[in-house]
Each structure stands twice: as structure tokens, then as C-alpha cells.
Amino acid sequence: MRIGHLSFRLAGTDGVSLETAKIAQVFARHGHQNYYFAGELDPEDQADQLVAAPLAGQILVPEAHFTHPEALWITKHAFGTTQMHPQLQERIETLATKLEAAVVQFIGVFNLELLTIQNVFAIPLHLPLSLAVQRALQKTGIAAIAHHHDFYWEREAYRVNCVAHILETCFPPHLPNLRHMVINSQAQSALAGIGVHSMVLPNIFDFHEAAPGVDEYNADLRSELGLVDSDLFFLQPTRVIPRKGIELAIELVQRLDDLPIKLVISHHAEHNTLDYLNEMLALAARNHVDLRYLPARFKPQRVPGKGVHKVYSLWDAYVFADFVTYPSLYEGFGNALLETIFFSRPFLVNRYAIYQKDIEPLGLDAVVVEGKITDRTVAEVRTLLGSPTRVQRMVQHNLEVGRQHFSYETAWNRLYEILQTF
Incomplete structure (x- = not known):
């Protein structure tokens, strides 16, 4: 056909x-x-x-x-x-x-x-x-x-x-x-x-395919983004628009201020949401959060640098992320959620309405918030960052959910x- x-x-x-x-x-x-x-x-x-x-x-x-x-x-x-x-x-x-x-x-x-x-x-x-x-x-x-x-x-x-x-x-x-x-x-x-x-x-998502990993092209991603070995890479894989709740990601990092976290936004602001971008940059600065707005470094496809910096694919960002923040206030579904599961990354998610009704009942394992960052939220994230075994159990479980329901x-x-x- x-x-x-x-x-x-x-x-x-x-x-x-x-x-x-x-x-x-x-x-x-x-x-x-x-x-x-x-x-x-x-x-x-x-x-x-x-x-x-x-x-x-x-x-x-x-x-x-x-x-x-x-x-x-x-x-x-x-x-x-x-x-x-x-x-x-x-x-x-x-x-x-x-x-x-x-x-x-x-x-x-x-x-x-x-x-x-x-x-x-x-x-x-x-x-x-x-x-x-x-x-x-x-x-x-x-x-x-x-x-x-x-x-x-x-x-x-x-x-x-x-x-x-x-x-x-x-x-x-x-x-x-x-x-x-x-x-x-x-x-x-x-x-x-x-x-x-x-x-x-x-x-x-094509959950029956293996996720890509580190290769010759993306091996230098962390250093290219200015991250050192001890830094923790928190990825916010969304556009910069108010309904993405980026202020919650900033607050989370601020409350983990004893850890060397770099919060990276991989997508662009829209032409009518530049004010929100500026608000988020100012909020991060006031709270001493290292927020990096880097849509110029992530595109749908890789672009080798020709006299300028090289461009990575969004998938390269997931490969190196230590944790993914997805604190959206509203989503029609949640593309980045499935990408995070596919790349076996631990994540935080806000319980937006569709998540509550269509996704949460399937049994995903995540750090869940309801419109605010609590002491419990911070403690859960801290525990995950220090427990590779717990993370492995989480991501394997989520992969099985993805294969069963979103393949x-x-x-x-x-x-x-x-x-x-x-």
C-alpha cells in the first residue's frame, strides 16, 4: 500500500x-x-x-x-x-x-x-x-x-x-x-x-531494538559540553515552554547543591517562549544551579564540526545522562518518557493527567512528584545516584513495561x- x-x-x-x-x-x-x-x-x-x-x-x-x-x-x-x-x-x-x-x-x-x-x-x-x-x-x-x-x-x-x-x-x-x-x-x-x-x-518506540551506546563519534560528548569526570549530567530533554515545568528541575538540582550536577536542556525555546527561557536562566542563576541551554549542540542527526563545534544527536545525550528530569505540567502523552525508558535511564516525572490515567497504572518505576519537589523527592534521587544496583532494577523493569505496551x-x-x- x-x-x-x-x-x-x-x-x-x-x-x-x-x-x-x-x-x-x-x-x-x-x-x-x-x-x-x-x-x-x-x-x-x-x-x-x-x-x-x-x-x-x-x-x-x-x-x-x-x-x-x-x-x-x-x-x-x-x-x-x-x-x-x-x-x-x-x-x-x-x-x-x-x-x-x-x-x-x-x-x-x-x-x-x-x-x-x-x-x-x-x-x-x-x-x-x-x-x-x-x-x-x-x-x-x-x-x-x-x-x-x-x-x-x-x-x-x-x-x-x-x-x-x-x-x-x-x-x-x-x-x-x-x-x-x-x-x-x-x-x-x-x-x-x-x-x-x-x-x-x-x-x-522500537523497544525490541538495542539502544545505541558510546561510539567513536560521541565519546567526547561530556568534555565537549564542558563536563568533567566527576560531574553528574542531568538531562532535560524537552523544548523550553512553560508546560514543561523546568522550574521543578531547577529546584531539584538546587536542593542537591552538594553534588556536582550540570542540568542540560537539549531542545530549543519556541519563538513565543523566549521570555520563559530567560526566566529559567535567571532562576537557575539566582539559585546557583549550573543550567546549560544547549539546543545548538543537539539536533535530530549528528553534524560533524566544520570549523565550529560538532553537533550530536539527541540520542547521544541520553547515552551519557546520569538522570533525566521530566517534570511536565501537561503532556499529550510523553515522547521523552519513552526515550528515557529505551535508553535505560532513571528519571523523575511529574504526575500530569495523562501520566496518571494511561501510564502510571502500567507500573513504571520512577521518582514521581505532584507539582512540587519535596524532601522525599530529593532523598529518592540522592539514593538512586548512589545505587547502581537499584538503578539497574528500575530500568530493566521499565524496559519490560515499554516492550509490552509501547512497542x-x-x-x-x-x-x-x-x-x-x-
Whole structure:
């Protein structure tokens, strides 16, 4: 089967891009061909070493990206106000028409038989693209799976708007050739409340593969980051946005101030969260925490230094991390959690809602907090840092949980079940 995957962006290390690449890998292992359509794509010769989508073809359409100037203008005037700008509807329609033609062309050029639509019907980052895909599905009748990672009604930024007519019909649309897939049971319940049936496919990882380790390329990672042998490497493997709860990681390190801990952030801040980054850097400085914001050193793929510093993959960071902090206040699921388990690293996790409902009952072994760092939290982390035997028991147990519940085999069973409904 020839399967297309479509989103605003299918590049880098954001959750949607990573999960889409994994789903493409699952399909490829069962003999299917994969094709990408997005406003941003990874260079074909720079695919991530662990989750590279095995692609038979791809189409880059810059106008499909949510940071395209026209998309930004539309989003700015659609949300935060109830007053419709005189040009808004016309500009939405103009771009939607152009993008609809591009989507139909994508389906036709590659003779696609199935389309997965990644978050385009869930978050109104790009209203014209969402309308375009909806109309392309109606026009072509192609079988499609809408994979929803989070929903607009979960975000404050979208509550005030002047485009209710679009949100009500397109997020998500009700079409006979469209099936719905969500990443957690909370989202499944939300869709059921508006009459939409969906299946849960949690975030996944290839737990039956061996994790990479130290090699010739990454052997100098610690020294390149300025860490000495006695330093403890705490990894915060998330973007710098408020819901990631990075202040809790800073507090944890501050309360372990007798230990030589370096807290490393591997992902970037968004264009609209630079204030939060500055707040975290200032908080760390006030509390004498050695916080290192190093997204320039970690990319989806390795980039050997050419006159400048070398760039490591995110996986290289996990290889050398002594402990992982994941104090998120909210997550749709938790990609970094699965990565941490795969790389056999001990971790701290905040009990965000989806963790409590969908993950915790499976029996993961972790340092768990509920929105604050307590004396018990600090003591648990200290014990782990001094007990390799305890850490080994923890990570082996978590690997077994991952293999049982979040593997590619689990994903294929769910996907196959959906395919049988067409």
C-alpha cells in the first residue's frame, strides 16, 4: 500500500514529527511505502539515526508551515478576538484553495491509497491547511486516518476566536472516509463527547531494538559540553515552554547543591517562549544551579564540526545522562518518557493527567512528584545516584513495561485494526 503522511511540519524532534516517523517505520516493516507532505521536511541525507521515516517520496510545500507569513497573519486575526477582520475569510479561502490543489496533487502524483493526517484536524495552527485537507478528502474519497496529538480546546490561546464556523466543522471533520486515532484515553473521551469514535494509539518506540551506546563519534560528548569526570549530567530533554515545568528541575538540582550536577536542556525555546527561557536562566542563576541551554549542540542527526563545534544527536545525550528530569505540567502523552525508558535511564516525572490515567497504572518505576519537589523527592534521587544496583532494577523493569505496551508490535496491531474498517 502507498501511504501518505501529512502535517504542517515533519522535521526535527517535536512529538508529532517523531511519532509520524515511527508510524512510517511500522508501515514499512509490513511492506508498505511511505510518502511525506509538509511545510518543513528534514533534508533527505540527514535523517535521524533512530527514527528516520523510510520514504519513497516527499513533497515540500512551504505554504503549509504554520510559520509561513500568510498563515501567521491568519492565525493572528482569527484568535484572541471575536471580531472578524474584513480580509480574514477571503485570505483563508485563497490559501486553502492553493493548498487543496497541492494536497490533491500529492495524492495523485504518488497514487496514494491511504493518508494519515497528523494533528492538522486537532490544532488550528494553520486554518487554510486544515480546510484544504478536509476538501481534498471529500474530493478524492481517499481512505484517511486523522491522528490527533492534542486539541485546540485544551489551549487557552484558542478559546477566544472569530472562526467558530471553521472549528466546529473541521476540528475534526465528520467524513465517511476518515477514521480517528488519538494518543490517550482523555482525548478519546473528548471525541466521544462530540460523537466521534476513535482508537487510542499511544506514543511508541522500537523497544525490541538495542539502544545505541558510546561510539567513536560521541565519546567526547561530556568534555565537549564542558563536563568533567566527576560531574553528574542531568538531562532535560524537552523544548523550553512553560508546560514543561523546568522550574521543578531547577529546584531539584538546587536542593542537591552538594553534588556536582550540570542540568542540560537539549531542545530549543519556541519563538513565543523566549521570555520563559530567560526566566529559567535567571532562576537557575539566582539559585546557583549550573543550567546549560544547549539546543545548538543537539539536533535530530549528528553534524560533524566544520570549523565550529560538532553537533550530536539527541540520542547521544541520553547515552551519557546520569538522570533525566521530566517534570511536565501537561503532556499529550510523553515522547521523552519513552526515550528515557529505551535508553535505560532513571528519571523523575511529574504526575500530569495523562501520566496518571494511561501510564502510571502500567507500573513504571520512577521518582514521581505532584507539582512540587519535596524532601522525599530529593532523598529518592540522592539514593538512586548512589545505587547502581537499584538503578539497574528500575530500568530493566521499565524496559519490560515499554516492550509490552509501547512497542512497534503494539502499534501495528492497532493500525491493522483501523485498516480493517475501510
